[in-house]
Amino acid sequence: MFESLSPLTIDILQSLLYAVIIFTALMVAALILVYLERKVAGHMQSRFGPMHVGPHGLLQSLADAIKLLTKQPQFPKNADKIVFILAPILITLTVLLAFVAIPFDETTIIADLDVGIIYILALSSLVVVSLVSAAYGSSNKYSFLGAMRSAAQMLSYEVPILFSIAGVLILSESARMTAIVEAQSGLWFIILQPIGFLIYFISAVAETNRTPFDLPEAESELVAGYHTEYSGMQFALFFAAEYANIVLVSAIATVLFLGGGTGPLLPGAVWFLIKTFIFVLLIFSFRWTFPRLRIDQVISFCWKFLVPLALINLSLTAIFKVIF
């Protein structure tokens, strides 16, 4: 049946299949993660979390999704409607597109780009655009304040992320994601680059707007930050994008520092998911333990502490590489 197709068509079809599978899987993963986070948070706070819909509340997030889907979209009076509608679509799109270059396995990757990691970084800095446009579109002062905070914060934390990843790139001598994984077949980079890992991880939490860096949506100050005015499916898109983003940064951390989808006995993809899952859980437990920083503290922590540390780390790595 497939013999009549040209190799290019097969390639395209294969990529499309992967894309559909991964995108659906991510959306389902977001649902599961929402449930998981609520459950983890519940138990940490000595309560049960969702219990009533389905056994142990398993269907709770599905019910929430259906509720959000059936809601009528609301528009604020002075909203810029086009921007208002486009913003949640844009954020979901950017986050999902980044998954194109994530290697779940040695072979399971939609597009093994030569500049895979750079491509992901480029996309993740686009997130801030959608946040600002969401705030601009909804013409709300709280949204506006949240967006200004997120712009300052995300632009700042791009820098330490870049530097910490540069250390990895020096060691692996390639920006191709599969090559980075291969380079770690001996030693994981978390052992060679512990400071780099720490910097990446902290900055990644800041990039995903999670506590202690959840200033853009700080609920006790700005009500809900940039998505104050959103409801229904548009809000659900923001929500899904946030969780997909968490999976994304955890996946990148797995690829860059924990050897990606490699491990004994089990297939690679399973190892990959386990490692990612640990990071996700860690980010969740941060949220339920720490208070929130103030905006000036967040920015000065980035520029006065993380960036110099990342620079030192980078230069040490470079010297190390040249000598040995």
Next chain:
Amino acid sequence: MKTYTLNIGPQHPSTHGVLRFVAEINGEEIQNLKCDIGFLHRSIEKILENKEYYQGIPYTDRVDYLAPINSNFPLVLAIEKLANIEVPEKAEYIRVITSELNRIASHLLWFGAFNLDLGSFTPFMYGMREREKILSIFEKLTGARMLYNYLRIGGVAKDLYEKFEDDVLRFLTDLDNKLVQYNKLVTKNIIFKARTQGVGKLSKDLALKYGVTGPSLRASGVNYDIRKKIPYSIYSKLEFDVPTYQKGDAYSRFRVRINEINESMKIIRQCLIQIPKKGDFINKPPVVFKVSPGETYIPTEAPRGELGIYLVSDGTEKPYRVKIRSAGFNTLNCLEELAIGQKIADLIATFGSLDIILPEVDR
């Protein structure tokens, strides 16, 4: 520089009730702040004028619904002073035990709410969990979980139940362990310190000029506790310290309140030892109850500061005038000055650390 106005509240996650700020903001910095209060004004003072003395007590529950027994206290004391009613010793002990338990409950809730303002959700749940245990004890003792209506003219409504002492002691040992955990989770946390140290500095001078009382004043370096300075009930017989800190920032206020929980536990333990096993729990006033004409002011130390009642009686069975002096009113007034030059996040932190609840401010 162009400023803009941000309306915070009355419906806002961290206004502790219904409060409205109108903040003039430059970037994130507050240039000017106005508090709009009165959304919870129920005119309790006027209601009390129209109720007989014993009927007024449940309304004082609602002045500060997080510490109802502490708000019952001054009214009951004022009526007893004017009507010359002796209170049995056992009743005095029960009053002190319950009001200190209530203080712990109130501080625990504040501990949670303050952390919620700073963005961490878990301490809120922990504080609520511990408070729930106190509420269960109160439910067994008084028959209600929040608005007890427990103090009476001349004593208390019901005698202690049989296993009260065991319940309270078990709770106190449990809380001792939990406070160690809270120390690890919150007090020593570097982010918490960064958010509270040096924030909302209330100098001693300013605090005195605004008539701030209670833990917020003691955090600014003034050792003023009405339980020590103008002892009422049996507080003069009890040994306890008054925690005082010098810096006057949000962190000091936090430390003062956490230490106060410890002091209250000390007081309760002493009372449980000293309380007479037998004796009346109420000295019942006559059915047709009249108070001789006169006026008096009774200050008491509620969890939020000086809660005073100015009672004017004209000799009938209803009070002529009751003025409730609430601590929150003065404390909130000083926020307007404290907030200037702060960031929005700090405004929330300062407001949270002052421990203001709005029903007490609006009455």
Next chain:
Amino acid sequence: MNIIKKTINGLVSLIEGLKVTISNGFQKPFTLMYPKKKEELPKISRQCLQMNYKEGESKCVACKICEKSCPQHAIKIETEKINGKEVLKKYTFYPEKCMYCGICTEKCPFDAISWNQNFDMASKTKDQTINYKRNS
């Protein structure tokens, strides 16, 4: 050096905090799954006013002390004359007015009213709030 010390101390404090929350995550939750499990309320818990009966007759003698003493006017007593004696005809309790202070039960000299622990008071008609009605 100072910075390194500070950083390590800060990290340790954060990890200590994480330990507390995670260890709490493995303990038994404090929540009671409400509709399935119900805590038994103590006997003095004030939830709904009830009329006490003795041999099928209400203990209430219609002295109206509770009606007068109620600060919120949540009790209404209607009487009628039978054989020249004031007898209780209808005793109405308005739960929406009541603030559950318990003064009425405390003031009642005949132990005719008391509190029960039925906090689930929703009913379809207002008639069901009437505690006692003499059929005549």
Next chain:
Amino acid sequence: MKNLKSQLQNNQNVKILTEEKNEFTLEIENNYIINIANLLLGKNYLSLLTIVAVDLEEKIKLIYRLADIENNRFINLQTFVKNGEHIESLSDLFKSANWLEREVYDLFGVKFLNHPNLTRILNPDDFKGFPLLKNAKKSLKKSKNPNQLTFF
């Protein structure tokens, strides 16, 4: 303490009503309030804890509770304001007087001269009448547009 007492006794405008260990109750004419408050402020009575107003039908009794918190001394300053009369505001001397006087104005209608912002504080701005007066029922009228409440 004794120094203050003799000074108060020599002052013709002041009448000492009661005297306890650490608490005086003084009665003064309402036009001397600024003077006496100034005098007491100089004696380290820094805090104005509360202002109690009592409606005595034809006049209103005001009780200012001043405190020297550090030395645990209190003074109740008592004065009368007849209906329609004004009294000098203490908001320059005590910062807490700002809101406390607004509250008295809101509930009793006592007008304070030279107050920076004498508006209603607990009741909405378009509220008519003064609710804590004894004859409040007569003076309380429904506002014309009950659904349109304006703040500030």
